Amino acid sequence: MINDSPFVKEETRLKVNAIIREVGFEPDPQARGLAFRRSFLIGMIYDNPTPQYVVSMQQGLLDGMRGTSYGLLVHPCERGSQTYLSDLRSFIERQKLFGVILTPSVSEDERLVKMLREFDCPYVRVASVVLDKPGTMVVTHDANGAAEAAHHLAGLGHTRIAHISGPPSFRSAHERRRGFREALAERGLKVDPAMDREGNYTFEGGIAIARELLALNPRPTAVFCGNDEMAAGVYKVAHELSISIPKDLSVIGFDDSTTAIQLWPPLTSVRLPVRDMGRLAIDKLFGKQEKKRPGAGDVAEIFPKLIPRESTAAPDPRA
Amino acid sequence: MINDSPFVKEETRLKVNAIIREVGFEPDPQARGLAFRRSFLIGMIYDNPTPQYVVSMQQGLLDGMRGTSYGLLVHPCERGSQTYLSDLRSFIERQKLFGVILTPSVSEDERLVKMLREFDCPYVRVASVVLDKPGTMVVTHDANGAAEAAHHLAGLGHTRIAHISGPPSFRSAHERRRGFREALAERGLKVDPAMDREGNYTFEGGIAIARELLALNPRPTAVFCGNDEMAAGVYKVAHELSISIPKDLSVIGFDDSTTAIQLWPPLTSVRLPVRDMGRLAIDKLFGKQEKKRPGAGDVAEIFPKLIPRESTAAPDPRA
DNA sequence: CTGAAAGCGCTTACAG
DNA sequence: CTGAAAGCGCTTACAG
Numbered sequence: 001m002i003n004d005s006p007f008v009k010e011e012t013r014l015k016v017n018a019i020i021r022e023v024g025f026e027p028d029p030q031a032r033g034l035a036f037r038r039s040f041l042i043g044m045i046y047d048n049p050t051p052q053y054v055v056s057m058q059q060g061l062l063d064g065m066r067g068t069s070y071g072l073l074v075h076p077c078e079r080g081s082q083t084y085l086s087d088l089r090s091f092i093e094r095q096k097l098f099g100v101i102l103t104p105s106v107s108e109d110e111r112l113v114k115m116l117r118e119f120d121c122p123y124v125r126v127a128s129v130v131l132d133k134p135g136t137m138v139v140t141h142d143a144n145g146a147a148e149a150a151h152h153l154a155g156l157g158h159t160r161i162a163h164i165s166g167p168p169s170f171r172s173a174h175e176r177r178r179g180f181r182e183a184l185a186e187r188g189l190k191v192d193p194a195m196d197r198e199g200n201y202t203f204e205g206g207i208a209i210a211r212e213l214l215a216l217n218p219r220p221t222a223v224f225c226g227n228d229e230m231a232a233g234v235y236k237v238a239h240e241l242s243i244s245i246p247k248d249l250s251v252i253g254f255d256d257s258t259t260a261i262q263l264w265p266p267l268t269s270v271r272l273p274v275r276d277m278g279r280l281a282i283d284k285l286f287g288k289q290e291k292k293r294p295g296a297g298d299v300a301e302i303f304p305k306l307i308p309r310e311s312t313a314a315p316d317p318r319a
Numbered sequence: 320m321i322n323d324s325p326f327v328k329e330e331t332r333l334k335v336n337a338i339i340r341e342v343g344f345e346p347d348p349q350a351r352g353l354a355f356r357r358s359f360l361i362g363m364i365y366d367n368p369t370p371q372y373v374v375s376m377q378q379g380l381l382d383g384m385r386g387t388s389y390g391l392l393v394h395p396c397e398r399g400s401q402t403y404l405s406d407l408r409s410f411i412e413r414q415k416l417f418g419v420i421l422t423p424s425v426s427e428d429e430r431l432v433k434m435l436r437e438f439d440c441p442y443v444r445v446a447s448v449v450l451d452k453p454g455t456m457v458v459t460h461d462a463n464g465a466a467e468a469a470h471h472l473a474g475l476g477h478t479r480i481a482h483i484s485g486p487p488s489f490r491s492a493h494e495r496r497r498g499f500r501e502a503l504a505e506r507g508l509k510v511d512p513a514m515d516r517e518g519n520y521t522f523e524g525g526i527a528i529a530r531e532l533l534a535l536n537p538r539p540t541a542v543f544c545g546n547d548e549m550a551a552g553v554y555k556v557a558h559e560l561s562i563s564i565p566k567d568l569s570v571i572g573f574d575d576s577t578t579a580i581q582l583w584p585p586l587t588s589v590r591l592p593v594r595d596m597g598r599l600a601i602d603k604l605f606g607k608q609e610k611k612r613p614g615a616g617d618v619a620e621i622f623p624k625l626i627p628r629e630s631t632a633a634p635d636p637r638a
Numbered sequence: 639c640t641g642a643a644a645g646c647g648c649t650t651a652c653a654g
Numbered sequence: 655c656t657g658a659a660a661g662c663g664c665t666t667a668c669a670g
Binding site: 026028029030031039051054055058059062069071072073074076090095096203232235236258261262263265 | 352358360370374375377381390391395409412414415551554555558577578580581582584
Binding site: 350352353354355356 | 662
């Protein structure tokens with residue numbers, strides 16, 4: 001046999017082995033998939049409107065898939081649309097996905113999850129509350145992050161504090177509000193109902209509510225926004241009205257997206273490590289370090305953290 | 320036969336037909352792919368660092384794929400990395416993609432394109448110059464857009480005009496600079512070499528160069544930035560130095576990303592319709608309205624357009 | 639434990 | 655023009 005022949009030089013053998021590895025049998029995922037009745041594709045299903053979030057999540061998922069032969073299939077959708085569920089159904093049925101990752105708010109849609117179970121499609125849900133078997137969840141303790149924001153503002157001496165929440169269709173909006181209010185309550189503070197407003201996580205939405213909030217008399221001295229986009233809206237209105245941040249108004253965002261550092265002054269925000277969350281979600285999908293059964297294992301937990309910057313300060317004593 | 324039986328009510332027949340269509344034969348892309356020796360997947364290969372660009376491009380590609388059973392596989396990469404080409408090689412070889420869309424700057428990499436041709440993988444390149452057979456190109460006339468910026472500033476009366484370009488590894492950086500300079504020359508103006516700087520399309524890069532530019536004496540009264548991210552960096556430095564935009568300094572960006580409207584004052588920028596570009600790229604890949612041969616047909620052309628906002632004004636006569 | 643066969647769900651080339 | 659067979663590149667269940 002050529003393999004063990006003493007006439008073959010060691011050097012040559014190494015070369016041959018190297019070439020074998022290089023050329024090496026990379027199995028065709030299509031054929032494997034056909035035999036397995038399951039593709040080597042992972043779907044990311046999302047309806048988050050923030051580009052930064054989407055791209056970071058994709059990066060994280062790809063981080064977790066590095067070195068494998070899986071591919072990442074992206075599938076944005078609109079939860080409001082007529083064809084939302086039927087589009088998803090045909091996507092999932094057709095592609096025979098290895099699994100899908102759901103991010104808020106689609107991760108909170110039980111009809112979608114029920115459909116995934118029907119098709120026996122493994123999934124991992126990223127959300128701000130445990131909605132399912134622990135092994136299928138990456139949960140971000142948004143309430144904790146919001147509480148840090150509340151303590152930060154209370155610590156600076158603010159008492160007239162406004163809140164612009166996300167839309168009620170996002171659980172994160174409730175969690176952030178809840179964490180914020182509970183922490184204020186611990187300090188003997190509360191958000192005046194007139195200053196507790198429902199936004200929609202968009203820049204434009206932030207603008208609309210900020211116009212009303214900043215027209216109030218007396219004005220709030222601080223505002224906690226459900227995300228950075230809405231905080232950017234508050235900045236715009238403050239600029240228009242020559243309200244100085246942070247002298248006349250402290251602002252806190254949530255997400256700590258790139259927006260936060262591009263605003264002037266740089267925005268204090270609660271950091272959500274989106275890319276890490278993506279990697280964790282893939283680890284869960286692959287069942288790393290866990291019992292083999294899908295959905296087994298523990299919840300992956302993320303604790304958002306306040307990043308203080310220059311948009312928050314003590315309230316002006318004259319105000 | 321049940322189909323034409325007079326005993327079957329019209330209504331029932333319609334129902335049956337509807338159900339047939341609903342259940343209806345959705346062929347398995349894995350099996351088709353195996354038989355075709357080509358998957359029903361389209362790859363998006365990119366190294367653009369701007370999340371907004373990436374997400375808009377993905378949206379555009381998906382727009383073009385709507386109603387088909389193709390899937391979009393995302394593949395970010397780093398052109399600098401050691402494994403850049405070998406990663407891509409195994410991605411392309413493994414997935415047997417139906418085709419790929421390349422965006423700047425990977426779209427300008429001839430080694431990559433050569434590899435795609437080796438593997439017989441159809442591609443469409445999005446770039447600011449025609450680099451290939453017309454049928455494979457979506458070309459954005461960045462030079463035109465930059466010229467509009469130049470005419471806008473010249474028209475306002477600026478003469479001390481600075482330019483922060485993108486990195487030389489991006490063709491768009493050259494095109495934007497060229498268009499800008501040629502248009503200024505038409506007006507008998509030029510960028511002082513000390514005010515003509517090379518950036519890297521990032522926020523941080525914009526900050527670093529803006530610090531030097533705004534320390535010059537006399538200072539430029541206007542600056543044209545190769546993209547919005549760098550313009551955001553200029554804003555930051557201007558704020559730090561209490562240089563008022565647009566009173567003391569006019570600023571123009573490029574891309575017209577969401578950053579442009581979130582900045583204060585809203586940024587005058589040259590709009591690149593990224594989502595439309597994505598749809599066009601897919602149309603070309605599918606060979607819509609063209610001869611069947613891949614790479615046949617004409618260049619798809621995009622003309623970027625200046626969107627004037629509040630970051631540009633006539634220079635202060637006292638300056 | 640090894641090795642040949644059947645099958646995954648399609649397409650294409652070929653016989654009738 | 656129609657219809658049955660072979661084949662795409664794998665995996666799995668089964669016979670030896």
